[in-house]
Amino acid sequence: MIASSYICFIVSIFVLLSISSAASYDPVDFDAFLQCLPKHSDHSVSIAGAILTPNNASFQSTYQLRANNLRILLSATSRPVAIITALHPSHAQAAVICAKRHGFQLRIRSGGHDYEGLSYISDVPFVILDMFNLKSIDIDMKTETAWVQAGATTGELYYSIAQKSDVHGFPSGVCTTLGIGGHFSGGGYGFLMRKYGLSIDNVIDAQLIDTNGRILDRKSMGEDVFWAIRGGGTTSFGIILSWRIKLVRVPPRVTIFTVQRTLEQGATELAYRWQQVAPKLPKDLFIRLQLVPINNGGNNKTVTVSFIGHFLGQADGLLRLMNVRFPELGLTRNDCSEMSWVESALNWAGFPNGTSIDVLLNRVQVDRVFYKTKSDYYKAVIPKQGLETLWQVLMDIEDIFVQFNPYGGRMEEISESETAFAHRRGNLFKAQYGIQWSESDGGINATGRYVEMSRRLYNAMAPYASSNPREAFFNYRDLDIGSNESGETDFEVAKEYGAKYFMNNLMRLASVKAKIDPENFFKNEQSIPPLPTPPSH
Numbered sequence: 001m002i003a004s005s006y007i008c009f010i011v012s013i014f015v016l017l018s019i020s021s022a023a024s025y026d027p028v029d030f031d032a033f034l035q036c037l038p039k040h041s042d043h044s045v046s047i048a049g050a051i052l053t054p055n056n057a058s059f060q061s062t063y064q065l066r067a068n069n070l071r072i073l074l075s076a077t078s079r080p081v082a083i084i085t086a087l088h089p090s091h092a093q094a095a096v097i098c099a100k101r102h103g104f105q106l107r108i109r110s111g112g113h114d115y116e117g118l119s120y121i122s123d124v125p126f127v128i129l130d131m132f133n134l135k136s137i138d139i140d141m142k143t144e145t146a147w148v149q150a151g152a153t154t155g156e157l158y159y160s161i162a163q164k165s166d167v168h169g170f171p172s173g174v175c176t177t178l179g180i181g182g183h184f185s186g187g188g189y190g191f192l193m194r195k196y197g198l199s200i201d202n203v204i205d206a207q208l209i210d211t212n213g214r215i216l217d218r219k220s221m222g223e224d225v226f227w228a229i230r231g232g233g234t235t236s237f238g239i240i241l242s243w244r245i246k247l248v249r250v251p252p253r254v255t256i257f258t259v260q261r262t263l264e265q266g267a268t269e270l271a272y273r274w275q276q277v278a279p280k281l282p283k284d285l286f287i288r289l290q291l292v293p294i295n296n297g298g299n300n301k302t303v304t305v306s307f308i309g310h311f312l313g314q315a316d317g318l319l320r321l322m323n324v325r326f327p328e329l330g331l332t333r334n335d336c337s338e339m340s341w342v343e344s345a346l347n348w349a350g351f352p353n354g355t356s357i358d359v360l361l362n363r364v365q366v367d368r369v370f371y372k373t374k375s376d377y378y379k380a381v382i383p384k385q386g387l388e389t390l391w392q393v394l395m396d397i398e399d400i401f402v403q404f405n406p407y408g409g410r411m412e413e414i415s416e417s418e419t420a421f422a423h424r425r426g427n428l429f430k431a432q433y434g435i436q437w438s439e440s441d442g443g444i445n446a447t448g449r450y451v452e453m454s455r456r457l458y459n460a461m462a463p464y465a466s467s468n469p470r471e472a473f474f475n476y477r478d479l480d481i482g483s484n485e486s487g488e489t490d491f492e493v494a495k496e497y498g499a500k501y502f503m504n505n506l507m508r509l510a511s512v513k514a515k516i517d518p519e520n521f522f523k524n525e526q527s528i529p530p531l532p533t534p535p536s537h
C-alpha cells in the first residue's frame, strides 16, 4: 500500500526475471543485421562496444535498467533481439538503416519512463536503440541556449544549468530521471508551465535522424516536421539526437510551500475554490493539488488534499498575493521556504531539504514499482457533489492518488496549432490518476485488479472531464484509450487515441508522417500512421 505521488522515489524489491525469448525471426536476417551495423557507422568510435545480444552478459541488466515500470517489464512476452547502446550518433543512424533493411522493428529508448513501456517492448522482432549514452549538454550563456542530447535526463539538465547560473532554469518535468528524448516528445511539463509553457515551447532547433538514417536539423527537416516533433510524439517521425533549447530566467530566490487539509478540515471547500483560483493566478505562481486517500483504521477514512506551491519570487510577495487571491487557504510564513530555483526542483522531485544537488546526476531509478496511470483535462469546475463522488471513489480504492495541475497563464497564450501539443486555452487543469503497487501488494499477479481500479476512477470522473474528445496527455501514455475493435485499419485505430492526444492536430500530423515516413517504419501501439491517400477515381 503506497499512498504518494512521488513514484520517483518509492522503494520496492527489485525482481530479477529470467529472460523470455524474442518473437520468432530468421537468424540469417539477424546475422545480416549485425554485419550491416559496422558498415554504416563511423569508425572513430567502434560500434562493436555498443551492440548487445542475448549472449552478452550485460544484455539482461541493460534491458532492465531503464525499464521503469515493473508492470510492463515483468509481463513482457518477448524480448529485443539486440540492444544498441549508441556511443556515437552514427550508431543510431546505422541502427535505423540496418533494422529497416533487415526487417526488424526499432524501439527507441532514452530514459525508459514510458508509462506503457513502448520504448522497450514489442510483439514483433525488434531492436532497442538505447540513446542513454548520448547525453552531452552544451550551454551557451551568451545566447542563453543549450544543445541537449536525447539521453540526458531532466536532472542532468537542471544540474548543468545550475553550474552556469543561478538565475536560469528550464520548464520540464518534476521527476529528475526522465530522458529528454522521450519527455519532450509529448510536450514536457513541470512547475514552470504557467510561466513559460512546456519544454517544447522553448525548443528552437533539433537534430532528427530520419527513416533513411540522415541527420536533419530544423532547416533541413522543414517547418512541418519541426512542428510535428514538438508535442506530436516525436517517435513517429524519427529519432531525436538532440534538442536546442532556450533557457528561461528565474529569480535568485523562489518560494515553495505545502499546505495539507483533510476532509474534516474543510478540504472540499478549498478544492472547490482552488479550481476557480489556480488557473487564473499570475503566471509566477503554480499550485498543484494532490489528493490522497488515508485509512486511519476501521471505517475511519479520509482524503488529504495538499496544495503544493511554487512561486517565482520571495515569501513576502507570495503572502501578499495569496492574501488577496486565495485567503481561504490561510497560507502563513511558516508554510513557506525560500531557496534557489535548482533547490526547488530537488524539492519537487521529492528529495528532502538539504540534499546535495549532486543527486541530480543519478541517472536511473534503481528501485521501481508497478504502476498504471490515466489522465484527463478539465474545462469546467467540478461541482462539490462531484468532489464528494471523487472522495468516495478514492476512499473505496485506497491505493490511488490524483494530481491536478493548473493550466492558464502562458498555456492560455499559445494557440492549439502553434505546436503539435493541442491542450491549451480553456483548460482549467490536467489530472493524473496514478495507481502503484509493489511486490508485497501482489506484484505482477495483482495487475488486473489494480488496472481495473484505475479504470473505475476514470469512469467515475467521466461526467466532469472534457468530452468529445475526452482529452488525454500523450506523455501519460495509456493503451486503454485506443480502440480495440478488430478489422480496423491503422488509421481508423489512430483516430481514436489520436483525437484524444492531439485533437485537431491529428490530421496534420498524419500528413507530415506521410511525407517523412510513408512506409511507417517508426511505429508503435500509439504512433501516428501516414495519412492514407484518397482513392483516385
Ligand SMILES: Cc1cc2nc3c(=O)[nH]c(=O)nc-3n(C[C@H](O)[C@H](O)[C@H](O)COP(=O)(O)OP(=O)(O)OC[C@H]3O[C@@H](n4cnc5c(N)ncnc54)[C@H](O)[C@@H]3O)c2cc1C
Residues within 6 Å of the ligand: 007, 008, 068, 107, 108, 109, 110, 111, 112, 113, 114, 115, 117, 118, 119, 131, 150, 172, 173, 174, 175, 177, 178, 179, 180, 181, 182, 183, 184, 185, 186, 187, 188, 189, 190, 234, 235, 238, 239, 240, 241, 475, 476, 524
Ligand atoms: C516517475 C515519472 C514522472 C513523470 N513526470 C512527468 C512530468 O513531471 N512531466 C511530464 O511531462 N511527464 C512526466 N512523466 C512522463 C514522461 O514525460 C514520459 O514518460 C516520457 O515519455 C519519458 O521519456 P523517457 O525518455 O524517459 O522515456 P522512454 O520510455 O525512453 O521514451 C518514451 C517514448 O518516447 C520515445 N523516445 C524516446 N527517446 C526518443 C528519441 N530520442 N527520439 C524519438 N523518440 C524517442 C520512445 O520510443 C517512447 O515511445 C513522468 C513519468 C514517470 C514515470
Ligand SMILES: *[C@@H]1O[C@H](CO)[C@@H](O)[C@H](O)[C@H]1NC(C)=O
Residues within 6 Å of the ligand: 048, 049, 050, 051, 052, 053, 055, 056
Ligand atoms: C558482446 O559479445 C560479443 C561476442 O562475444 C563481443 O564481441 C562484444 O564485444 C560484446 N559486446 C559488449 C558491449 O561487451
Ligand SMILES: *[C@@H]1O[C@H](CO)[C@@H](O)[C@H](O)[C@H]1NC(C)=O
Residues within 6 Å of the ligand: 296, 300
Ligand atoms: C479518525 O482518525 C483520526 C486520525 O487518526 C482521528 O483524529 C479521529 O479521531 C478518528 N475518528 C474516529 C471516529 O475514530
Ligand SMILES: *[C@@H]1O[C@H](CO)[C@@H](O)[C@H](O)[C@H]1NC(C)=O
Residues within 6 Å of the ligand: 336, 337, 353, 354
Ligand atoms: C532547510 O535546511 C536549511 C539548512 O540546510 C534550513 O536553514 C532551513 O530552515 C530548512 N528549511 C526547511 C523548510 O526545513
Ligand SMILES: *[C@@H]1O[C@H](CO)[C@@H](O)[C@H](O)[C@H]1NC(C)=O
Residues within 6 Å of the ligand: 439, 442, 443, 445
Ligand atoms: C504469482 O503467481 C504465481 C503463479 O501462480 C505464484 O507462483 C506466485 O507466488 C505469485 N506471486 C505473488 C507475489 O503472489
Ligand SMILES: *[C@@H]1O[C@H](CO)[C@@H](O)[C@H](O)[C@H]1NC(C)=O
Residues within 6 Å of the ligand: 484, 485, 486
Ligand atoms: C474493448 O474494451 C472494452 C472496454 O475495456 C471491453 O469491454 C470490450 O470487451 C473490449 N472488446 C474487445 C473486442 O476486446
